[in-house]
Amino acid sequence: MKEKTDEEGAALVITFKVCVVFHLLGPVGLDLDLDLDLDLDLDLSTVVRRVDPRFLSVTIDASLASQERFMLLLRSQRIRTLTKALSPAFLRFGGTRQDFMVFSPQSSQQPDSTSGYPRELRPGRPPVELSWWLEQKLKEDWIQHQLLSVCFSELTVDELNSFSSCSGLDLIFGLNALLRNTDNSWNSSNARSLLQYCESKQYKMSWELGNEPNSYEKKAGIRVDGYQLGLDFSHLRKILSESKLYRDAGLYGPDVGQPHSHRVDLLKSGQSSALCSDSHSCYYVNGRDTSLDDFLDPEVLDTLAVKTNEVLEKVEQESPGKAVWLGETSSAYGGGALGLSDTFVSGFMWLDKLGLGARLGLEVVMRQVLLGSGSYHLIDDNLDPLPDYWLSLLYKKLVGPEVLNVSDSGRNKRVRLYLHCANRKSYARGAVVLLWMNLGRKLARISLPDLIANSTVDTFVLQSDQLGEEGLESRSVQLNGVLLKMVDDKTLPDLSGARLPAAGHVKLPAYSLGFFVFLEARASACS
Numbered sequence: 015m016k017e018k019t020d021e022e023g024a025a026l027v028i029t030f031k032v033c034v035v036f037h038l039l040g041p042v043g044l045d046l047d048l049d050l051d052l053d054l055d056l057d058l059s060t061v062v063r064r065v066d067p068r069f070l071s072v073t074i075d076a077s078l079a080s081q082e083r084f085m086l087l088l089r090s091q092r093i094r095t096l097t098k099a100l101s102p103a104f105l106r107f108g109g110t111r112q113d114f115m116v117f118s119p120q121s122s123q124q125p126d127s128t129s130g131y132p133r134e135l136r137p138g139r140p141p142v143e144l145s146w147w148l149e150q151k152l153k154e155d156w157i158q159h160q161l162l163s164v165c166f167s168e169l170t171v172d173e174l175n176s177f178s179s180c181s182g183l184d185l186i187f188g189l190n191a192l193l194r195n196t197d198n199s200w201n202s203s204n205a206r207s208l209l210q211y212c213e214s215k216q217y218k219m220s221w222e223l224g225n226e227p228n229s230y231e232k233k234a235g236i237r238v239d240g241y242q243l244g245l246d247f248s249h250l251r252k253i254l255s256e257s258k259l260y261r262d263a264g265l266y267g268p269d270v271g272q273p274h275s276h277r278v279d280l281l282k283s284g285q286s287s288a289l290c291s292d293s294h295s296c297y298y299v300n301g302r303d304t305s306l307d308d309f310l311d312p313e314v315l316d317t318l319a320v321k322t323n324e325v326l327e328k329v330e331q332e333s334p335g336k337a338v339w340l341g342e343t344s345s346a347y348g349g350g351a352l353g354l355s356d357t358f359v360s361g362f363m364w365l366d367k368l369g370l371g372a373r374l375g376l377e378v379v380m381r382q383v384l385l386g387s388g389s390y391h392l393i394d395d396n397l398d399p400l401p402d403y404w405l406s407l408l409y410k411k412l413v414g415p416e417v418l419n420v421s422d423s424g425r426n427k428r429v430r431l432y433l434h435c436a437n438r439k440s441y442a443r444g445a446v447v448l449l450w451m452n453l454g455r456k457l458a459r460i461s462l463p464d465l466i467a468n469s470t471v472d473t474f475v476l477q478s479d480q481l482g483e484e485g486l487e488s489r490s491v492q493l494n495g496v497l498l499k500m501v502d503d504k505t506l507p508d509l510s511g512a513r514l515p516a517a518g519h520v521k522l523p524a525y526s527l528g529f530f531v532f533l534e535a536r537a538s539a540c541s
Contacts (some may be wrong), residue, residue: 026520045211054420056433058537063417065372066337068184070409071104071380073342075387076111076188079170084386086175087152089144092397092503093385097408098318101182101504104220106341107174107268108188109387112225113233115190116212117208118165154204168211175217179422184220186266191224191246192234200246202253212261222341223250226271226295227280240280243268251288259405264290270343270430271295273325274437281328291377292329293341296321298363300343301346301355301389306486310453312427315366322374337377341365344381349388356389358401358478359486362451365405365527369432369449372417381406394489401476401491404498405527408474411509412437412447412529418539420448428454429522435540436531446535451527455483458522467518469534472511486525 019065078084087093097105171187178185189208193201200223212219212272229244230236238246247267254260265288270280273294281292298317299308308314322338329338345355345363354360364381371379381402385393392403399407429452436445477492478485489496494512501507511531520530 057419059539061416062419065415066377067415068102068104070091072384073106073226073380073382075109075383076115079166082169085170085173088173090149093346095504097181100410101245102181104179105183105188106186108225112188113190113192114164116165117204130513175188186220186222188222213257222266225269227268247288266291266293269293291337291339293339294325295342296340297347299346301348301351302326304346304351339378340376341380342382344390350390351390353487356400357487357489358491361401361405361527364402404491411440411480444536445533446537448530452522455524457524459519461519466532468516469532471514472531474511474529475526476528
């Protein structure tokens with residue numbers, strides 16, 4: 015995660031002047047231009063971080079399985095098309111309901127003809143394509159659904175495996191850690207039953223034990239410290255080692271929520287050699303009392319660095335070199351902020367988290383959620399992609415795992431920049447991609463140095479379908495002025511950038527974000 019690539023010869027450091035010219039969005043003829051000069055340094059010779067190719071990953075909340083008929087939504091061709099486009103990625107099945115879920119083989123919850131669902135949609139049967147009428151019924155029921163049940167059967171496991179396999183995602187299944195013995199150790203009997211079933215079906219998957227153990231006392235009146243969690247992870251690793259299929263399977267945790275002060279001590283469980291990485295959850299704000307201004311506030315965005323550095327320091331003390339993940343994250347906790355977490359303005363928090371998280375040294379960032387649960391989803395209740403989905407898709411297409419250094423002095427905090435090698439599946443070696451966002455209501459113009467100025471540029475500018483502050487709460491997004499929407503259930507729109515000839519500058523429209531790919535940057539770090 016902290017790997018640096020040493021290139022032969024002296025490091026090539028490129029320094030250029032950035033001129034940001036702001037124009038107030040006011041009446042025609044109002045001349046209120048403001049010039050701001052910034053010095054920007056780029057090092058194109060050294061990889062300062064290298065993230066996992068599955069860096070941007072997604073979650074499905076365990077609440078989807080609280081009534082198992084909703085798991086059938088994963089058979090939707092539309093959902094599978096959208097999800098496959100995000101591969102490679104991890105798919106984490108977990109969340110708050112995870113620690114209340116009990117595997118109950120052949121439970122009475124499975125769909126049958128008496129509940130309005132066909133008999134062929136049963137555990138163990140080959141997956142069939144979801145009919146339009148059943149998809150519509152499931153969507154309507156899901157919107158009105160209240161979480162009541164905690165049992166799941168083979169159907170949940172079958173559907174998750176089929177979905178992840180067809181979509182090309184690596185499944186991580188979250189196990190219930192609140193099943194406890196009288197001595198407060200983890201009771202593994204239910205997990206053993208689930209593992210035996212999964213092994214009998216030859217399902218390849220990884221595992222997680224528990225979700226946000228810092229909240230166990232509040233949720234269930236049970237207190238578990240870091241030492242006990244470490245013993246629990248070792249116990250699960252021993253069980254996995256007894257399986258031919260899962261002896262080398264991934265095991266992740268402890269997924270501590272908002273770790274700070276005394277809760278950081280729970281990360282001590284991550285020192286267990288049983289774990290492949292140390293994971294935690296992180297949100298910026300409380301979804302119940304946040305505001306539009308919070309989503310555009312640089313100081314709110316900067317809190318990610320404070321929280322992440324605290325976790326990185328703790329993990330390095332306890333287990334040097336261990337990878338650190340954001341195992342669950344989005345804009346606002348408590349299910350998100352309705353009208354904000356599911357709209358265009360959420361993209362500023364999301365892209366900044368991806369850029370800053372990679373630069374700080376996080377190896378994987380898992381977005382809560384792909385669909386269902388709360389208002390921070392990527393796909394809405396009608397199975398249509400939201401603005402953060404399109405942003406995620408562009409990130410996957412354009413951004414490579416190698417993080418490059420970009421820094422400046424006196425930078426305006428409302429213009430935020432990150433630099434990576436471009437994705438080699440989309441661009442030739444040596445190309446770089448600048449991730450950027452303009453949080454302000456003023457146009458920004460960046461002047462480029464000769465080396466970059468002589469490069470062809472693919473531009474990807476994301477804006478709301480309504481310009482100005484009014485559009486920040488829109489659930490639609492435009493790429494280079496064209497509204498993004500699916501062509502049909504099997505077809506995504508063309509996401510080609512606007513290719514511009516070499517020029518001396520690039521422009522960042524007000525309230526916009528996106529990517530500039532410099533095709534002929536000839537970055538040695540990307541070669």
